[in-house]
Amino acid sequence: MSTIYFTEDHEWIAVEDGVGTVGITSFAQSQLGDVVFVEVPEVGVSLEKGGEAAVVESVKAASEVYSPVTGDVVESNEALPDSPGTVNEDPEGEGWFFKVKLTDLSELDGLMDQAAYDAFVADHS
Template identity: 60%
Template structure:
């Protein structure tokens, strides 16, 4: 069982101190199909929980990625610019999107753990 938390919008979160690394779940990348482009936020940008943060595109669809948590963008995964396929190959590893310095760690309380998320996606499909 991993230490990841999941949102209902299919983002995963890995917390280290007050920095949350965020990406999209394996389920989400499977639904999207081949990812061709990721538009990432600017470093330094303030994001709010459930507000727009990034866009992930496949050939036939573009999906908003919402910030699962409120905070400030401190780093984005520049490798995705050249290799968007990392999102498909390693969604919870090299395919991460951004790191957010949290304003309010209590927002994590509402998130699912992996088992709960798996149940959640099973009920969706």
């Protein structure tokens, strides 16, 4: 079973066997509104924790998706650019952006669990 962590930038990462699946939270997609464009990173790209990894644009705004961890992209959700609305429909499921092989598992220690993220959102909304 994977463990899910959250960032203050409203990304989630589900980690299993050293590989993290990354997307934006339900809260983030609700703030964006209807997603009309998604750009995912290419497989093989090295990402830095906190660095830009993907782009999501909605009818309201364009926003970067940041990598919650350092590592190499091992898979991108190739369906998203053709079906960006999936981010609205299932942000914490089929609407994932990319999978990253973690370089340093200890980076997860700085991220929030579900309860901490829910409290963070409640404090900032």
